[in-house]
Amino acid sequence: MEFELSKPQKLLQKSTRDLFSRECPHKRVRELMATDTALNPELWAAVADQGWLGIHLDEEAGGLGLGVVDLAVVAEEMGRACFPGPFLGTVWAATLVAAASPKSKLLEPLTTGASKGAVALLEADTTWNPADVQFKATADGAGVKLSGKKTYVIDAGVADVIVVVARGDKGLSLVAVPTKTAGVKITAIAPVDQTRKLYEVELTDVKLGADAVLATGDAAAKALARSLEVATVVVAADMLGGMQWILEAAVEYAKTRQQFGKTIGTFQSVQHMCADMLLWTESSRSAIYYAGWALDAEPSDAARAVSLAKAYASDASREVANRGVQVHGGIGFTWEHDLQLYYKRSKASEVLFGDSAYHRNLLAALAFDRPSAAIA
Amino acid sequence: MDLGLTPSELKFRDELRAWLKANLPAKTSKAVKTADSTHEYHAYLKSWQRKLYDGGYAGVNWPKEYGGRGATFIEQAIFQEELALADAPERMGTIGQGLVGPTIIAVGTEEQKKRYLPGILSGDEVWCQGFSEPNAGSDLAALETKAVRDGDDFVINGQKIWTSYAHIADLCLLVVRTDPSAAKHKGLTSLLVDMKSPGITVRPLKMMSGDSGFNEMFFSNLRVPVKQTIGQVNDGWSVAITALSNERANLGTGLYVVFKRNLDAVIDHARKLKRNGKPVIDDPVMRQRLAQAYVDLEVFRLNTTRSLSILNRTGAPGPEGSIQKLYWSELNQRNAQIAMEVLGPNALSSEFDGGRWVYNYLRSRGNTIEAGTSEVQRNIIAQRVLGLPRSY
Numbered sequence: 001m002e003f004e005l006s007k008p009q010k011l012l013q014k015s016t017r018d019l020f021s022r023e024c025p026h027k028r029v030r031e032l033m034a035t036d037t038a039l040n041p042e043l044w045a046a047v048a049d050q051g052w053l054g055i056h057l058d059e060e061a062g063g064l065g066l067g068v069v070d071l072a073v074v075a076e077e078m079g080r081a082c083f084p085g086p087f088l089g090t091v092w093a094a095t096l097v098a099a100a101s102p103k104s105k106l107l108e109p110l111t112t113g114a115s116k117g118a119v120a121l122l123e124a125d126t127t128w129n130p131a132d133v134q135f136k137a138t139a140d141g142a143g144v145k146l147s148g149k150k151t152y153v154i155d156a157g158v159a160d161v162i163v164v165v166a167r168g169d170k171g172l173s174l175v176a177v178p179t180k181t182a183g184v185k186i187t188a189i190a191p192v193d194q195t196r197k198l199y200e201v202e203l204t205d206v207k208l209g210a211d212a213v214l215a216t217g218d219a220a221a222k223a224l225a226r227s228l229e230v231a232t233v234v235v236a237a238d239m240l241g242g243m244q245w246i247l248e249a250a251v252e253y254a255k256t257r258q259q260f261g262k263t264i265g266t267f268q269s270v271q272h273m274c275a276d277m278l279l280w281t282e283s284s285r286s287a288i289y290y291a292g293w294a295l296d297a298e299p300s301d302a303a304r305a306v307s308l309a310k311a312y313a314s315d316a317s318r319e320v321a322n323r324g325v326q327v328h329g330g331i332g333f334t335w336e337h338d339l340q341l342y343y344k345r346s347k348a349s350e351v352l353f354g355d356s357a358y359h360r361n362l363l364a365a366l367a368f369d370r371p372s373a374a375i376a
Numbered sequence: 377m378d379l380g381l382t383p384s385e386l387k388f389r390d391e392l393r394a395w396l397k398a399n400l401p402a403k404t405s406k407a408v409k410t411a412d413s414t415h416e417y418h419a420y421l422k423s424w425q426r427k428l429y430d431g432g433y434a435g436v437n438w439p440k441e442y443g444g445r446g447a448t449f450i451e452q453a454i455f456q457e458e459l460a461l462a463d464a465p466e467r468m469g470t471i472g473q474g475l476v477g478p479t480i481i482a483v484g485t486e487e488q489k490k491r492y493l494p495g496i497l498s499g500d501e502v503w504c505q506g507f508s509e510p511n512a513g514s515d516l517a518a519l520e521t522k523a524v525r526d527g528d529d530f531v532i533n534g535q536k537i538w539t540s541y542a543h544i545a546d547l548c549l550l551v552v553r554t555d556p557s558a559a560k561h562k563g564l565t566s567l568l569v570d571m572k573s574p575g576i577t578v579r580p581l582k583m584m585s586g587d588s589g590f591n592e593m594f595f596s597n598l599r600v601p602v603k604q605t606i607g608q609v610n611d612g613w614s615v616a617i618t619a620l621s622n623e624r625a626n627l628g629t630g631l632y633v634v635f636k637r638n639l640d641a642v643i644d645h646a647r648k649l650k651r652n653g654k655p656v657i658d659d660p661v662m663r664q665r666l667a668q669a670y671v672d673l674e675v676f677r678l679n680t681t682r683s684l685s686i687l688n689r690t691g692a693p694g695p696e697g698s699i700q701k702l703y704w705s706e707l708n709q710r711n712a713q714i715a716m717e718v719l720g721p722n723a724l725s726s727e728f729d730g731g732r733w734v735y736n737y738l739r740s741r742g743n744t745i746e747a748g749t750s751e752v753q754r755n756i757i758a759q760r761v762l763g764l765p766r767s768y
Binding site: 001002003004005006009069251254255263265266267268270271272274275276278279282283285286287289290293297298308311312356357360361363364367368 | 377378379380381382385450643646647657663664666667668670671672674675678679681682684685686688689699702703751753754755757758759761762763764765766767
């Protein structure tokens with residue numbers, strides 16, 4: 001039994017951290033987050049060249065053939081750096097296409113970063129539960145016609161292709177929509193977290209051929225579920241990197257800031273906040289890396305493991321961010337201090353792919369509504 | 377990462393399972409342990425320890441040369457978990473095996489090892505640990521029990537408190553002050569004391585839950601030969617620290633099974649009891665509360681597994697024990713509270729379901745105090761893991 005990163009994974013962690021500290025200092029994060037898309041072509045190319053967009057996907061699909069744990073290692077470092085711009089949208093889209101239609105011509109450009117992708121799932125009044133989807137896909141000759149609105153679509157503004165989750169005759173339908181198609185309108189939404197951009201996508205009589213439909217019915221539902229699980233781990237690992245940064249910043253500040261003639265880290269009230277931050281961060285780490293491992297090695301436990309990780313880490317991340325600001329006092333509440341970047345990214349990640357209450361509901365269904373499994 | 381057990385870990389587990397199947401006592405602890413069956417219960421626990429000893433499962437964590445099994449940390453965890461899964465009797469010799477034995481192995485003389493280690497493993501001799509005092513709890517080094525040299529003996533006067541098993545123990549690892557003029561960590565000595573010596577009075581203390589597992593000990597001119605010193609005279613603090621680091625190396629590996637059984641039983645009540653005409657499990661608020669209990673518990677299990685994996689690599693118990701202790705003690709309190717909420721008005725009764733839930737609620741109150749308060753655990757984490765300055 002070994003529940004630690006392997007040597008190659010530790011190397012990956014180091015090279016990722018090195019790359020981001022070189023290419024993505026906070027100054028650059030702030031510059032990019034002030035732009036419309038937060039996209040920097042050099043930063044995008046650096047990430048794409050490493051193969052990180054498809055690190056967990058098969059080599060035939062242009063991926064590196066590693067696992068979700070490796071993807072989580074990269075995502076954790078992105079969270080630690082507050083990496084701005086598109087990544088999540090393309091990773092989600094690539095994972096979804098790989099699961100829904102592994103032979104699709106769309107897949108390789110997404111995994112190699114030659115194109116950018118997004119997945120349009122949410123609508124007004126829906127959550128991340130695919131059962132809520134109302135958006136209609138109607139038959140149009142041999143092809144398909146789409147009309148309606150999707151919202152909070154991650155990275156849609158830079159995407160070349162958006163996979164729209166719709167409801168058709170055969171249940172769920174996954175339709176790949178090139179963003180240049182007539183009738184596609186993409187509008188930015190002002191986000192709480194400026195480092196990752198969100199958009200509203202409105203489709204008006206968008207007509208596509210039959211080959212645009214990647215999967216329908218059960219196959220579509222299964223592929224979507226898998227892609228949601230992977231994307232949830234990516235966001236959770238991103239939160240973990242943020243927690244680690246905030247913890248280190250708070251401890252560092254507590255060691256230097258003086259009040260009443262002493263460093264504030266001498267005070268137990270401050271020490272105990274830091275100790276709790278460590279406990280929440282490390283517990284999140286256990287849950288998130290287990291989820292990443294289960295997605296590849298223990299598929300029957302994957303849904304439970306992912307919800308466990310997101311339920312725990314969503315609360316933990318918020319509390320770590322709160323304590324981080326509290327330890328810093330006034331300076332932690334300013335625009336000038338980099339804590340604000342992490343505070344907002346943490347809040348957005350808490351909500352993305354379902355907050356703790358959402359995942360507790362999923363867990364209740366998994367754990368309480370069927371007979372308890374044997375413990376061992 | 378590979379969370380599966382290795383072939384040798386699987387072999388250890390399967391052999392243990394088979395052994396437990398063949399050797400578990402016919403009666404469970406619960407059947408034997410009644411309010412007035414103390415003597416019978418202890419005989420039962422002693423015979424269980426003897427069985428473990430004969431089966432080669434006493435002191436799994438001890439080195440082979442001292443009669444142990446030399447098991448890896450992961451095998452030790454498997455051992456704890458399998459015993460819990462099998463609902464095996466509690467281990468009466470936990471202080472001896474977990475704390476005193478490893479301390480004697482680390483700092484005892486050859487003679488002390490020969491005299492005491494076999495009795496610990498066989499269960500023939502039960503140990504207690506005379507550390508805390510009324511004025512020395514978290515601040516253990518402030519202890520005041522006085523030992524004055526008189527010829528070849530120390531003459532000891534003072535008081536200990538919260539001493540688990542003192543009422544049945546044969547021996548005690550006792551920390552006393554031998555040099556009152558030295559700095560508080562410097563004037564202490566650790567002694568191996570025969571509990572039958574004249575001058576020791578033991579008075580059981582009752583917990584709010586009704587248990588009486590721990591005691592007060594009073595010493596009145598207790599004479600202990602100086603040769604019963606373990607380590608050096610006036611260096612008793614380092615001996616105590618060795619003992620406590622063994623206590624903290626305990627990651628709580630068997631606890632998941634116990635807590636999971638509790639939660640499963642609570643969920644079962646939540647399916648049967650009604651709230652507003654519907655099963656409690658379908659009440660949206662209680663459903664969230666129960667799911668939170670489930671999340672906290674399952675993350676505890678994953679933390680335990682990860683800590684074990686790290687411990688297995690480093691071989692040296694670090695502050696993981698403090699993180700684990702902080703986590704499980706607060707988890708158990710929260711989940712005991714959620715159980716009470718599921719019960720609704722039935723939480724008023726200490727008879728409902730055999731009094732199990734009221735007992736758990738009351739007993740768990742002590743979890744954040746015993747074996748190092750949550751405050752002390754947070755101090756340890758802040759200072760030893762995060763490197764913040766000492767606050768006292």
